[in-house]
Each structure stands twice: as structure tokens, then as C-alpha cells.
Amino acid sequence: MAERLCDSLWRASAIAGPDLIPLQGSHNAQVVIVGGGFTGLSTALHLGKLGISVIVVEAHEIGFGGSGRNVGLANAGVWLEPDQLDSAIGPEAGRTLYNTLAGAPNLVYALIEEYDIQCEAVRNGTLHAGVGKQGLAQLQRRCEQMQTRGAPVQLLESAEAQSRIGSSKFNSALFDPRAGTIQPLSYAHGLAHAAIKEGAKLFDYSPVTSVQPTQDGWIVQTSHGEVRAETVVLATNAYSEHGVKEQARKFVPIFYSQLASKPLTSSQLEQILPNREGVWDTCTVMSSFRLDQQGRLVFGGMGGEGGVLANWASQRVSELFPFLSNVEWDYSWTGQIAYSEDHLPHCQQLQRGLFSVAGYSGRGIGPGTMMGKELAEWFAGKRESLSVPTTILRNIPLRELKRLFYEVGAQTYHLGQKTHALD
Numbered sequence: 001m002a003e004r005l006c007d008s009l010w011r012a013s014a015i016a017g018p019d020l021i022p023l024q025g026s027h028n029a030q031v032v033i034v035g036g037g038f039t040g041l042s043t044a045l046h047l048g049k050l051g052i053s054v055i056v057v058e059a060h061e062i063g064f065g066g067s068g069r070n071v072g073l074a075n076a077g078v079w080l081e082p083d084q085l086d087s088a089i090g091p092e093a094g095r096t097l098y099n100t101l102a103g104a105p106n107l108v109y110a111l112i113e114e115y116d117i118q119c120e121a122v123r124n125g126t127l128h129a130g131v132g133k134q135g136l137a138q139l140q141r142r143c144e145q146m147q148t149r150g151a152p153v154q155l156l157e158s159a160e161a162q163s164r165i166g167s168s169k170f171n172s173a174l175f176d177p178r179a180g181t182i183q184p185l186s187y188a189h190g191l192a193h194a195a196i197k198e199g200a201k202l203f204d205y206s207p208v209t210s211v212q213p214t215q216d217g218w219i220v221q222t223s224h225g226e227v228r229a230e231t232v233v234l235a236t237n238a239y240s241e242h243g244v245k246e247q248a249r250k251f252v253p254i255f256y257s258q259l260a261s262k263p264l265t266s267s268q269l270e271q272i273l274p275n276r277e278g279v280w281d282t283c284t285v286m287s288s289f290r291l292d293q294q295g296r297l298v299f300g301g302m303g304g305e306g307g308v309l310a311n312w313a314s315q316r317v318s319e320l321f322p323f324l325s326n327v328e329w330d331y332s333w334t335g336q337i338a339y340s341e342d343h344l345p346h347c348q349q350l351q352r353g354l355f356s357v358a359g360y361s362g363r364g365i366g367p368g369t370m371m372g373k374e375l376a377e378w379f380a381g382k383r384e385s386l387s388v389p390t391t392i393l394r395n396i397p398l399r400e401l402k403r404l405f406y407e408v409g410a411q412t413y414h415l416g417q418k419t420h421a422l423d
């Protein structure tokens with residue numbers, strides 16, 4: 001399956017990342033991190049702050065994985081409804097994880113401020129837009145469960161939802177003022193600069209080909225070098241490849257594609273998302289939309305085949321926003337989401353000193369950043385445990401079939417869908 005990043009709006013508009021070189025020769029560190037996305041970079045930044053020596057090795061360029069491809073919705077919490085979270089891992093662990101990730105946008109925006117990361121950060125909240133009776137019921141449920149846990153969320157009725165979004169096609173929206181939008185690749189580049197500032201060493205174009213135990217730790221081999229360390233963190237999520245590709249077997253990779261329009265006119269911008277929230281909807285085959293700093297509409301949907309999605313997206317946009325009936329797309333790109341079986345991120349200790357953090361299931365900006373901070377504090381002995389589940393994940397049976405099921409489902413939906421899901 002082809003995966004395009006070269007036509008990505010985020011790549012075209014990102015701030016420059018640090019100038020890096022591939023790893024060569026032998027190095028030592030206390031911790032080596034495989035993967036230069038939000039998880040790896042945040043872990044490195046926080047380890048550096050705590051005075052722990054750390055090396056990050058990235059197979060491609062910083063932000064090559066989900067971190068440089070996502071929608072940029074910096075949300076609080078996980079995908080699951082809070083009650084589902086409690087059922088999945090128990091009420092006490094559920095409450096801990098919920099409370100930790102409720103604060104994840106605070107951490108993201110605090111880092112952006114502390115390190116002056118120019119990543120188009122807007123913190124005007126997100127809108128989870130309701131479609132149909134089931135969508136409304138889902139939002140009512142979520143709202144009640146979140147409010148019970150003290151979240152400042154608000155369920156907007158149809159008139160307000162419609163004027164906030166600029167479309168008559170939604171019957172409600174759950175507004176979360178804790179959240180916001182970012183330019184995700186710029187955020188990743190900014191985290192990389194910040195990690196270096198805190199003393200971390202980063203190397204790009206350094207695919208890890210093997211991770212082997214030694215007498216007192218680990219040796220991580222890349223194509224042209226090696227790092228010896230007591231601790232290894234595999235922060236490769238859906239993009240696990242080369243020497244760590246086995247990790248990918250624990251998740252179903254689901255493709256999500258996005259398109260970015262030409263900058264909209266000022267009169268169009270007055271009608272769509274006047275408060276600049278980011279939006280995703282309640283449809284089973286979900287879609288999302290937001291604006292970037294240049295006033296481009298960034299529209300996305302499940303599935304990886306650009307052609308079908310582009311046709312569907314143009315049609316869907318003109319249904320949602322009739323004043324955008326001739327939308328022209330400048331960019332399109334895809335990314336892989338790592339869906340774990342329980343839809344939760346996990347930190348697995350695979351062997352003594354060897355950890356893997358993954359399974360964000362489409363919500364990794366806040367959680368990935370938060371996990372990095374927690375891991376660093378844990379390694380430094382400053383906390384006793386992590387908020388995410390630490391159970392070891394099993395390889396997903398019939399993974400390729402499951403991936404195909406989602407992909408074919410999304411494609412069929414996009415090919416066949418007219419307006420029925422919006423009525």
C-alpha cells in the first residue's frame with residue numbers, strides 16, 4: 001500500500017527540524033530511544049531535563065511516522081468513553097489514566113510555550129460533531145460521563161453546533177475547551193529542538209536493524225553504528241520496521257487519509273469554524289476537518305486510497321459546506337494508525353530494560369507527549385508507576401484480514417455514500 005508523505009501540507013509548511021546526521025560508530029548512553037515521533041522525542045526531552053544521557057535513533061526523518069501525518073487535534077483523554085475505559089482496565093486504573101490524559105493538552109501547550117515551538121498552536125477547543133440519532137446518543141453519554149469526572153465539556157444543541165461548525169448537517173457537538181489544534185510536524189520538530197537543548201543526542205536516517213541483550217544492558221545496531229545502553233525504548237508505534245518490525249504485529253494498522261485545500265477566501269472563512277476549533281464526527285467511518293494557519297481546509301477520512309477518498313471528500317465537503325462546492329485540493333497524504341485490541345496505549349516491558357510504548361489508536365499527541373514525561377520520571381525513580389496499562393500485548397490474530405476489513409469497509413463507504421450518513 002503506497003503511503004504518501006511528500007504531498008503533505010504539514011511537510012510543506014513545517015518549521016525546520018534540527019540538522020541531524022545518521023549514527024556512525026559506537027556510542028554509549030543510559031537510555032536509547034528507537035523512533036523520533038512524539039513519544040520518543042518527549043521521552044528524550046524529559047530524560048535530558050532529568051540529567052539522564054539519551055540517544056534517539058530515527059529510521060527516516062523526525063516526524064516521519066504518525067507524528068508528522070496526523071490531524072493535529074490535541075485532545076484530552078483516550079478514544080474510549082470513560083465508562084468503557086473503567087470496564088477495560090478497572091475503575092481505579094481507569095480513573096488514573098483518565099485524569100492523567102485529561103491533563104495531556106496542558107502538557108502539550110506548556111511545552112509549546114516553554115520551548116517557543118512555532119507550531120500554529122490554537123487552543124480554542126475541539127468539537128466532536130454528532131451525526132444521526134446514534135451520534136447524538138453517543139455524545140450525550142460521553143458528555144455525562146465526562147462531566148461526572150469533572151471535565152468542562154459542553155453538549156451544544158443543533159443550532160449552536162451548526163453555527164460553530166458552519167454546516168447544517170450536524171445535530172449536536174461535544175465541545176471540549178481543554179483541547180486545540182497544532183501543526184503536528186512542526187510540533188515534532190520543535191520537540192526535537194527542545195530535546196537537543198536538554199542534552200539529548202538525535203540521529204536521523206539510522207534504521208535500527210537489531211536490539212540485542214548484553215551482560216549489563218542492550219546493544220542497538222543501526223545500519224552504520226551502534227549504541228550501548230542500560231535501557232531501550234521502542235517508540236515506533238504503527239511505523240515499526242527493520243529490527244523492530246515484530247512490534248507492529250500487536251496492532252491493526254488502519255489508514256487515514258487527508259487532503260488540504262487551497263487557502264479559503266475571507267468570506268468562506270467567516271462561515272466555516274469561525275472560532276477555529278478542530279472537528280471529528282461520530283460516524284463509524286469517521287471523518288475530520290479543521291483549518292490551518294493559512295486558512296486551508298484540512299479534511300480527512302478513514303482509508304488509504306487517495307483517489308476514492310479525494311472524490312468522496314469533495315462531495316462530502318460540498319454537502320457539509322455548500323459555499324465550498326468547488327473546493328480545490330493542493331495536498332493529500334496518508335498515515336497509519338496503530339489500533340490496539342483494547343484501543344488503549346500500552347507500555348510493555350518486553351524484557352528487563354527493554355520497553356515498547358504503542359497502541360495510541362488515533363490519539364497520540366497528548367498521550368504520546370505525556371507518556372514520554374512519565375517514562376522519563378519513572379526511569380529516574382521519580383514515580384512509582386505509569387498511568388497506561390503495562391500488560392504485554394499479544395500478536396493480533398488475522399491482523400492482515402482485519403486491516404483489509406477496515407480498508408475495504410472505508411472504501412465501500414466512501415464509494416457508496418451520498419448524504420445518508422448525514423441525515
Ligand SMILES: Cc1cc2nc3c(=O)[nH]c(=O)nc-3n(C[C@H](O)[C@H](O)[C@H](O)COP(=O)(O)OP(=O)(O)OC[C@H]3O[C@@H](n4cnc5c(N)ncnc54)[C@H](O)[C@@H]3O)c2cc1C
Pocket residue numbers: 034035036037038039040041057058059060061062063064065066067068069070071072073074075206207208209235236237238239240241242243244245256257334335336337357358360361362363364365366367368
Ligand atoms: C492520519 C493520522 C491522524 C491522526 N490524528 C490524530 C489527532 O488528530 N490527534 C491525536 O492525538 N493523534 C492522532 N493520531 C495519532 C498520533 O499521530 C500517533 O498516535 C502518534 O503520532 C504516535 O507517536 P509515536 O511517537 O508513538 O509514533 P510515530 O510518530 O509513528 O513515530 C514512530 C517512529 O519510529 C520510527 N521507526 C520505526 N522503526 C524504526 C527502526 N527500526 N529504527 C529507527 N526508527 C524506526 C519511524 O520512522 C517513526 O518516525 C493520528 C494518526 C494518524 C496516522
